[in-house]
Amino acid sequence: xxxxxxxxxxxxxxxxxxxxxxxxxxxxxxxxxxxxxxxxxxxxxxxxxxxxxxxxxxxxxxxxxxxxxxxxxxxxxxxxxxxxxxxxxxxxxxxxxxxxxxxxxxxxxxxxxxxxxxxxxxxxxxxxxxxxxxxxxxxxxxxxxxxxxxxxxxxxxxxxxxxxxxxxxxxxxxxxxxxxxxxxxxxxxxxxxxxxxxxxxxxxxxxxxxxxxxxxxxxxxxxxxxxxxxxxxxxxxxxxxxxxxxxxxxxxxxxxxxxxxxxxxxxxxxxxxxxxxxxxxxxxxxxxxxxxxxxxxxxxxxxxxxxxxxxxxxxxxxxxxxxxxxxxxxxxxxxxxxxxxxxxxxxxxxxxxxxxxxxxxxxxxxxxxxxxxxxxxxxxxxxxxxxxxxxxxxxxxxxxxxxxxxxxxxxxxxxxx
Numbered sequence: 136x137x138x139x140x141x142x143x144x145x146x147x148x149x150x151x152x153x154x155x156x157x158x159x160x161x162x163x164x165x166x167x168x169x170x171x172x173x174x175x176x177x178x179x180x181x182x183x184x185x186x187x188x189x190x191x192x193x194x195x196x197x198x199x200x201x202x203x204x205x206x207x208x209x210x211x212x213x214x215x216x217x218x219x220x221x222x223x224x225x226x227x228x229x230x231x232x233x234x235x236x237x238x239x240x241x242x243x244x245x246x247x248x249x250x251x252x253x254x255x256x257x258x259x260x261x262x263x264x265x266x267x268x269x270x271x272x273x274x275x276x277x278x279x280x281x282x283x284x285x286x287x288x289x290x291x292x293x294x295x296x297x298x299x300x301x302x303x304x305x306x307x308x309x310x311x312x313x314x315x316x317x318x319x320x321x322x323x324x325x326x327x328x329x330x331x332x333x334x335x336x337x338x339x340x341x342x343x344x345x346x347x348x349x350x351x352x353x354x355x356x357x358x359x360x361x362x363x364x365x366x367x368x369x370x371x372x373x374x375x376x377x378x379x380x381x382x383x384x385x386x387x388x389x390x391x392x393x394x395x396x397x398x399x400x401x402x403x404x405x406x407x408x409x410x411x412x413x414x415x416x417x418x419x420x421x422x423x424x425x426x427x428x429x430x431x432x433x434x435x436x437x438x439x440x441x442x443x444x445x446x447x448x449x450x451x452x453x454x455x456x457x458x459x460x461x462x463x464x465x466x467x468x469x470x471x472x473x474x475x476x477x478x479x480x481x482x483x484x485x486x487x488x489x490x491x492x493x494x495x496x497x498x499x500x501x502x503x504x505x506x507x508x509x510x511x512x513x514x515x516x517x518x519x520x521x522x523x524x525x526x527x528x529x530x531x532x533x534x535x536x537x538x539x540x541x542x543x544x545x546x547x548x549x550x551x552x
Contacts, residue, residue: 138417140235141428141550143179145249145413145517146172148355149369150505156357156369157408158255162191162509163198165355166205166251169412172353173247174209177414181210183424185243187217188233190226190250191509193257193302194219201251211247224473224535225437225543226250227411227512232435232545234415244420250510251410257302259295268292299406305539308442312538313391316398316476319446323482327397330477331384334402334502337474341375341499347525348372348498351517374405375503402477407505411513430520433530433546434460440540446479448542449534450486456532456544464490467546468528471515473535474500483536498522511535516547523549 148169151157157165166189174181189202198204203217222229227250234246261269265288272284304311310318320330341348349371358366389396390403421428436455440448449472457463464470470490472480480500484490498518501511512535519531534544 138238138419140231140238140415140432141418141421142430142432142516142520143414143416143421143426143428144173144177145351145411145513146176146353147351147411147510147514147517148409149352149372150407150409150507151369151373152505153255153406153408155373157253157355159357160253160355160408161198161256162193162195162251162253163201163204163208165253165408165410166201166249166412167208168353168355169249169251169410170205170209170247173412173414179414181215182212183245184211184215184247185245186215186237187211188220188230188246188248189509190220190222190230190512191252192221192223192226193252193254193299193509194221195253195256205251222541222543223538224475224506224508225512225537225541226509227514227516228435228535228543228545230513231413231415231432231516235432235435238417244417246415247412248415249410249412249513250507252507252509253408254299254406254507255408257299260298262292262294262296265292303538305442305445307539310443311391312445312475313398313403315443315445316403316478317392317396318443319482320397320478323485325478325481329481330397330402331381333477333481334384335379335381337496337499337502338376338379340497341372341503342377344498345371345375347522348518350521372504374407374505375499398476398478402502404475404501404506407507409505409507409510411510411517413513413517428550429524431548431550433462433548435545436543438542440542442540445538445540446475446536447482447486448536448540449483449544450542452542452544453487453532453534456546460546462530462532462546464532467530467532468494468526469497469519469522469531470495471500471519471531471533472496473506473511473515474502475506475536477502479536512543516545519547520549523547
């Protein structure tokens, strides 16, 4: 690229488990907090931002084009535009590469990109038949008509459909994401013990990295949910467990195939709320503004695969990235492969055969830290660049599998400030 995209800096909220400290904050508010903290940390003039591009998978119905809502509530001027992107688990990557494509095509030079997700606030849905009955009730005029419409309801009309569960199920293969991990585990002979050992190492690395990861995190202030209860600041990720043991993991039962499965809640990514924001721009614009970027986007690749084996997506994406850039896992100083499931990451490393495990997910991964799906790609990018700086490394490959059968991979280069 004649004018590559560079990353100036980034920040994220803590990642918190579904239903915990961040559950009362919607996706737009989480994104606002991250963008506001980014502008505060960098001191960057929001009037210079051409566009805000955010990934979000579970897009809130009351904040359409959530990127625009985030931008305006974070104080960006009205003339800045905004777009929300969605590529399932690679949505955070999509926000970054979309900005690069905007730069390459001459449609802007300065962007705030990232992702946001409130998985706690994914709604429950009424069945379609119940929705028709509610519509009929709304149209009814007069007491008799209203009573007649009410009389059409049956108990099953009030059994909700769990939208989060529906969203984590692929409509083409008919399998939910955990079931696809079971497919991969069986086909590649990855047993329960290997998955649990991998999960334990994720927690150990994330726990050891708490102080390093804290450099990425801004506090989120949450007001009390009950009358008289004081608010509090959320300052750290919830997921990493320093007291996790292999015995604790072994006691967990399989979730997706209860009789013969090996994928459990303990060796799967955590369902999480959180947001990430990155300030990115054309390299020439950064030079013009006198800014020192921390990283450069060298290349990226998206590939397709069998939806039933969506966890293998990083294999083809990383191989394509190597074809485009000449850099593979052996040449990278760090590798991040999103830990959707332990079985999935282990299958990917088995297929590639050249992943130095000591350079893989060195600060833990989504099994310990969590996976707010729209934000994860941006988090992987931020974490990798910060760690390259600490280690004096130069290049990182960040990658993720994608629900629906895709793979994604980015090649990042660290730039010494």
